[in-house]
Amino acid sequence: MPQDLGAWAYLPAEGRPGTPGGPLSGLKFSAKDLFQVEGWPLTASTQAALPDLPPSPLVTRLLALGADLVGKTHLHEIALGISGANPITPGRNPLDPARMPGGSSSGAAITVATGEVDFALGTDTGGSIRVPAAWCGVVGFKPTKDHPAWPTEGVLPLSWTCDHAGPLTRDVKLAAHLHTALSGEAVPARSWSGLRVGLWRPATWLQPEALGALDELRTQAEQLGAQITEFELPDMLGAYSPIVQSEAAQVHARALTHSPTGFSAATEELLRLGASRPVEEVTAAREERQQYRQQLEALFGRFDVLLAPAVPGPAPLIGEGHLALPEGEIPLRVAVLRLTVPFSLLGAPTLVLPQRSGALSVGVQVVAPWQQDAALLGLGLTLEGEEGAGTT
Structure with missing residues (x-):
């Protein structure tokens, strides 16, 4: 049964029905x-x-x-991790239940x-839509940071500097349809002809499946x-970790005063580190982040869109x-997050396209300049061979 994969935290006998006749009905x-x-x-x-x-408000709007x-x-417990581990019901990958689904949005990808x-x-926050999308073989869309169509209000924060809300979908066409319904922006398929594309290809960071x-x-x-x-x-990661861990510790400061705290040992250790x-360390990390932002702005002066690996391997x-x-042998957190962190630390819209690797899956990130979410999805539609989503 699908529930055996550890996806559902709350599955009522009857869910919450949407308003009949809307553009997302069915x-x-x-x-x-x-x-x-x-x-x-x-x-x-x-x-x-x-x-x-x-x-x-995003749930209400949908x-x-x-x-x-x-x-x-x-x-993954309180979203502070990339494997899908938690002390309640850890997730398992639907493509191979012996493998991790990725996190932190593990159950989302599984369902x-x-x-x-x-x-x-x-x-x-650091890859929590993109990593499970790649590993579970679905599409993941991380919008521009603070995009009005994808609000993070009413979402338990991990890091207000880096948190994004977004969808995981069966294909790009549905992601585009959702974005159109929420934003009113049409998402026509866009041509790649003549585009200046930057390719980030850190070959020593990738297993053969991801490089391929x-x-x-x-x-x-x-x-x-x-x-x-x-x-x-x-x-x-040197800029990302101090910012995220320190902000997460502030979010969960009250729970850290309890004994026991209720967190797993690994999560509590990270929160206490934060x-x-x-x-001074967090301030320096924020200054470093600003320097990285300028680097990415310069890249988008040279390129219209970027391609990058989403995960280091299956x-x-x-x-x-x-x-x-x-x-060599690299800690899992480092190996995964250094590929995805740049685009959430800096808030650029990113689409993950899954790429099958035998029975498993890896993925590729397509990254656009800030606020070019509709254009990004349009490029994804062309890669998928679709015509696009109209206005609502």
């Missing part, structure tokens, strides 16, 4: 258990006490547009991959007429803590 969705839904529990897949939240909310999904819903609401998927998408873009030039990005980081087995990469 679609079913799940919401990551960070979204506050009026009358439903919120656990964030932890046993710790959580702050109070108002209802999510219901008003006609979509039916089926239930709420499990996640889309199993066909239990048409789309799922997730959140992405990236090169395959490069070839597809070139066949569509894109002009591709390689570029490099630095490892931004609480202990000196103000999903690891549950419990694995390191990945074997060309450069």
Whole structure:
């Protein structure tokens, strides 16, 4: 049964029906258990006490547009991780249950991959939509930071600097349809002909499956007429970690005063690390982030769109803590997040396209300049061979 994969945090006998006749009528969705839904529990897949939240306006809006909310999904505990682990019901990959689904939006990806819903609401702070999308073989869309169509109000924060809300879907066409319904922006398919495309190809960071998927998408873009030039990005984890961990510790400060706290040992350790980081260290990380923002702005002066790997390889087995990469054995968190963190730390809209690798899946990120979400989805539609979504 699909529930055996650890997807559902709350699955009522009857979900929350959408308004009949709306543009999203007939679609079913799940919401990551960070979204506050009026009358439903919120656990964030932890046993710790959580702050109070108002209802999510994004959930309310989707219901008003006609979509039916089926239930709420499990996640990596409080969204502070990328494997899908939590002390309640850890997730398992629908493509191979011995492997991790990715996180933190693990249950969201599982429910889309199993066909239990048409789309799922997730959140992405460092890769939490993009990693499980790639590993579970579904599409993930991380909008521009603070995009008005994808609000994070009514969502339990991890890091207000880096948090995004967005969907996981069965295909780009549905992601485009959702964005059109929520924003009113038409999403026509867009041509790649003549586009200046930057390719981030950190080969020593990638297993053969991920490198092959990236090169395959490069070839597809070139066949569509894109002009591709390689570029490099630095490892931004040194700026990301102090910011996110210190903000997460502030969000959960009350629970950290309890004994026991209710967090798993690994999560509590990260939160206490965040609480202990000196103000000067966090300030320096924010200054470094601003320098990275300028670097990305300069890249978007050279390129119209970027291509990058979404994950370093197929999903690891549950419990694995390191990945074997060309450069050596690398801690899993580092190996994964250094690929995805740049685009959530800096808030650029990013689309993950899954690429099958035998029975498993990897993925490629397509990244556009800020506020060019509709154009990004339009490029994705062309890669998928679709015509586009009209206005609402």
